[in-house]
Amino acid sequence: MNRRLMAFLTLLLGIVPPAFAEGSGSIDSGDTAWMLTSTALVLFMTPGLALFYGGMVRSKNVLGTIMHSVFAMGLVGIHWVVIGYSLSFSKGNSFIGGFSHAFLNGVGVEPMGSIPHLAFVAFQGMFAIITPALITGAFAERMKFRAYVAFVLLWTTVVYAPVCHWVWASDGWLFKLGALDFAGGTVVHMSSGFSALVAAIYIGRRVGYPKDQILPNSLIWTVLGAGMLWFGWFGFNGGSALASGALATLAFVTTQIAAAAAAMAWAFAERIRTGKVTVLGVASGMVAGLVAVTPASGFVGPMAALAIGLAAGVICYWAICLKPRFGYDDSLDVFGVHGVGGTLGALLTGVFASTYWNANGKDGLLLGNFDPLLVQALSVVATAAYAAAATWIILKLIDIAGGVRISQAEEREGLDLTQHGETAYHL
Amino acid sequence: MNRRLMAFLTLLLGIVPPAFAEGSGSIDSGDTAWMLTSTALVLFMTPGLALFYGGMVRSKNVLGTIMHSVFAMGLVGIHWVVIGYSLSFSKGNSFIGGFSHAFLNGVGVEPMGSIPHLAFVAFQGMFAIITPALITGAFAERMKFRAYVAFVLLWTTVVYAPVCHWVWASDGWLFKLGALDFAGGTVVHMSSGFSALVAAIYIGRRVGYPKDQILPNSLIWTVLGAGMLWFGWFGFNGGSALASGALATLAFVTTQIAAAAAAMAWAFAERIRTGKVTVLGVASGMVAGLVAVTPASGFVGPMAALAIGLAAGVICYWAICLKPRFGYDDSLDVFGVHGVGGTLGALLTGVFASTYWNANGKDGLLLGNFDPLLVQALSVVATAAYAAAATWIILKLIDIAGGVRISQAEEREGLDLTQHGETAYHL
């Protein structure tokens, strides 16, 4: 056997001594049970998102819209084990990780804290999958499928991995500054939300927007999707404790409360403004609350979660109502929900954080410390600016290489037929 | 800072010394993992119920029907942490709890048994959410949305919280009498089932019922909903052990067996009577079995669960077939499934309970003790009578305040457009 083949086989079989032992604890069956469950729950959010988005588009685009989420399960799923995890979490500089864990080199079931290292990889991988999928709502109903594939690959490499490294890797610069992001307010929601804003502006409005009536093919999918998201979010936030126990429970409970509060606040705001409470409003409110509480979930108490949820419901609704004034077509309101909600949550984490609830957290503004809020604001600005700029460049490159947008005739026929040769309903 | 603001902030941050330490154990990671999982599973039942019910109504009412379930996720979700948990579980009298845990005052992550107190709060909160949602099937397709909101708030306060306190709080009168209700046969299913009966009678029949053909918009939603319910019910019953281990396993297995048995029994009964086995029949049978085994799940063995399931399938089917004779329009058969199934399960718990399977339970009729059955019968009668009477009064009050039922013209146009300004399908 020659050396090349040898190396390939070694890789395939993964018979490589772990490069370094992460932590030194031993594996706890309860912590691992919760982490595996959480990981499965987060994976389940992506089909949930597919339906949440898919229900809102016109029936000629529903499969194409769903594809924008589920394709990422495969694409980013592979990207993550090949290079994404390494760029995000392996030792590197304060901006980005290195290549030492590429192809999961040196990653095995050795303990990392109280769970196997691979459980951490899988859990984090699910975050990497859903984040670019969130963005796709902004350019729904008009993106070339090829452009979408290129976008997801580039964005995951150039935006997700570094921002994740900044915030969650021990050598990341925001981590070192002490930015608080329990489960991805900046890493997941702000990065996707601001990228979405840029993408919506870059790609331009849908044909007929806002003149034509663009009515959702079926909000039942959207409600089911919201239910799956809420369900999965318990893993998203609860699992971010990286163990079972008190902290996971706290994150779980704040998640529940904020989702409920934001749904009610959105409904209430809607009622005031239009006289009606809509099903889409309640579903959107749920997601807004879940987004906003994400960075705070393990740092604040239940009543702070209530406040965060109420604020998110009202403010995200208001952001969405303002959108038409600006004239861009963020089709499924990714910026209004994830950009605004994520920013709000990141800032409010600096307000409500309390070491009473999490000794490894901080005491925030309400406990008299202005600093945490400043750090949060800095992380907000840095993430937003970086994600926005990088997204613009990525889209420009793809546009030059082959175009990002389908033709008007294709847009009229719909993504499903023109991009995938399929029709959603033959009833 | 003045005192008012101070108090508010304290509340918001939850920095309050726990009023009392519940129990004295320490937190077990495996038990907590299972409780968090169970809690997420029970939350997932509510969108499941939304689809289960939503599939059965006409397409003009499907969003409104779904809303009756998912809105409760927000509304009761908030109610629970504000006042519901306190009224249900804090120290009070034998009829109802007090206000000591209002706004989750004094509730933190301190151990309660082997799980954090907040995990118990969240788990129980999911039960409070789904219980009023169950009732809504009785008045489907004709309730004012505003009246629904008022109903859920009042019913949760006036019926759910006290009945929950009677049965599950250590100072509740049925608890003290030794009534057996492992996971909510009386608290959840009988209370909702009898309230549903009263509500159906109070609000009156749908326009055109029973003359017009009222065909389900799509039973696919209903089957999916039933699948989500079965899945979530493992958390509902299995989680009621409040820990992982042998008892949770027992409750899990009896749940599985009873659901399967009731689905087959219903199918069989249907086959005998009409010559056909319907998909709706099988889905309904599953739910009937899950309902009936709920109070028994942690007190009886697997073969008793088989017997309970078989009985539930046949008896609930029979109850539903009898309904037309009585002339009321319990639109989605909440009474036939939850009222009858819950009562059956509560009584059969008194028959099949055995300390062989649960040392903290009792030996029931089959082991020669008549007492447990008597206590079960008493809890059945008390719950049914109280829930029925209270529901009537609540509906009367709402009727006086603003009406419970939409107009005939609105009913013809459907809930979706008239109550929410939305249409379920634009295909």
Place this chain on the structure above:
Amino acid sequence: MNRRLMAFLTLLLGIVPPAFAEGSGSIDSGDTAWMLTSTALVLFMTPGLALFYGGMVRSKNVLGTIMHSVFAMGLVGIHWVVIGYSLSFSKGNSFIGGFSHAFLNGVGVEPMGSIPHLAFVAFQGMFAIITPALITGAFAERMKFRAYVAFVLLWTTVVYAPVCHWVWASDGWLFKLGALDFAGGTVVHMSSGFSALVAAIYIGRRVGYPKDQILPNSLIWTVLGAGMLWFGWFGFNGGSALASGALATLAFVTTQIAAAAAAMAWAFAERIRTGKVTVLGVASGMVAGLVAVTPASGFVGPMAALAIGLAAGVICYWAICLKPRFGYDDSLDVFGVHGVGGTLGALLTGVFASTYWNANGKDGLLLGNFDPLLVQALSVVATAAYAAAATWIILKLIDIAGGVRISQAEEREGLDLTQHGETAYHL
């Protein structure tokens, strides 16, 4: 009380001293939490399969197709506790188990490894439910409902229970030979896949196939189903470790990677051949990857899972494209996905297995041992031959007894109306 009644009661109450104590460990809360979660996840796969299949058929057959899966939840659910578990896992000979655990006699919550015995029963029961449901895709849109019921009962008894015993019972002949099947490559996927091939050939092509356009009623169901399957498969493979911890994590991670890889490989192959990537292709690829990694999941490393997934995506796609040449109508490609994918996975397990990842496994071909591959090949041939022959005989018997196929007129009207008296959509 006479003796008959006495015996009946004893059975019902399950008050029977366990025939033998399985193992001697004590119950671990974390392991049990993960097993209960896994069991729930596997149960959830069956409604997932119902939708995966249901979405692909014409709208007149969607309820009937869904029924083929969900009815098994009841039917096999009961069969399992009555006789199936005993035939599969109780002491018997090397071919099949005995009757000592019939009606779960002697099965309680005593520890079996670190989990209660009943948890093992429930987990395995979910496998027994989904396996015959997998087959039904082969004879979709034309099977008599009565024949389906008979088929499932007979097949579970005559094929599933013995093959399960061969591979997973300590006295099974393939077990003793050392065949590697971590989570059911042979037991579940090959047995169902080859049975499906025979069933498709036996029952004959659908009216109009392949001339008429047979277009799916809605691929949205199929994508949702695929998402539910992926989600549930974490329990299927991860739970097959029968405990939480390192091995469960490994199986979880290989599952994730193979599903992602196969989805991408299928999409890529499709792109090359037809120029388009379809949503159905991606969903099918996911399932193909999950199938192929099933036997390998706890024996190989992450990069081997990547290779298995890539191979499965390409090879299953290719198998499906070849189907028309052979002229049989395996309507939903059960053979192409489960037969071919299961065989591939079983063989590749013999190639990639490594004791580095699982000390209780083996070192396979890549580590220089040819033996394991031989044993795998033997298990493949034996399972395929036995399942195929037994399926043919079962169908022949049912055909003689009352026919397996509906009439042409019924086929034109559809399963939903003719078999169940229901219609899927009233929109």
Place this chain on the structure above:
Amino acid sequence: MKKVEAFIRPHLVEDVRAALTDAGVKGLSVLEARGFGHQRGHTEFYRGAEYQVLFVNKVKIEAVVLDDQIDAVVSALLRVARTGKVGDGKIFVSTVDDAIRIRTGESGNAAL
């Protein structure tokens, strides 16, 4: 032979069918339609935006009848499909040259 085409309210279709059967009509067909006329449509909300949906769901009844059935058919329709509120719909009558029953090949009045 005359063709009667009527746009009516969807929930009245079964009553209309019964009335036309009573009036001697042996067969008819029903199609889903959306109508625009004096009747106002409705408002739909979508994330804060309001849409005026101008069309109203209607059902179209098509029945080819004998010349001498036409009065009975029209008056049956007027009786059953009328609620008196805007949007009850219209009946249009036109002439048909021939009718053929596919099963038998019969044509003319015998085909109805």
Place this chain on the structure above:
Amino acid sequence: MKKVEAFIRPHLVEDVRAALTDAGVKGLSVLEARGFGHQRGHTEFYRGAEYQVLFVNKVKIEAVVLDDQIDAVVSALLRVARTGKVGDGKIFVSTVDDAIRIRTGESGNAAL
């Protein structure tokens, strides 16, 4: 110009289209319909209740054809859409005053 309106069994629509194309028809349209006539409907169950659904799914074919195509069209329909069982449907023929092709503005026979 003549308008042919035919109510047929849904699964025959592709065969009918092919036959009409062979008969020289250049264009046609298809609408979903529910029909009532001699053919019995079916029974649906809903939680123990039985409903008699009287309507049967049909498809309506509409084709405007030249006067001299009408016989070929009718006989093509009779050949392809006939199964001989009750419910094969009806063909109605009526007169059209004019046809216009929107793309070109052509009218009369040239528009077909």
Place this chain on the structure above:
Amino acid sequence: MKKVEAFIRPHLVEDVRAALTDAGVKGLSVLEARGFGHQRGHTEFYRGAEYQVLFVNKVKIEAVVLDDQIDAVVSALLRVARTGKVGDGKIFVSTVDDAIRIRTGESGNAAL
């Protein structure tokens, strides 16, 4: 009275409605249709198999109008429904004997 039946592209229905209203039409109805003609359909994939779907989604507009509105209606349709590409559709004009408004029983021109 004349009946105008037009098969048009689905996304133009709102523009057509507005144009017809401007042309004085007081009411009209819309039905979903699938059309076959010069316009090519599309290809659908299903697990590796390719299907040629020959029919194209169209919308049918039906409006009964006064005799002297017919020119205005046709030219409105030609203006708004025309894209110039194959598949713009057809307009058919025929004669209606009578119209009745169900709500009032009015008949003839007054019913429109």
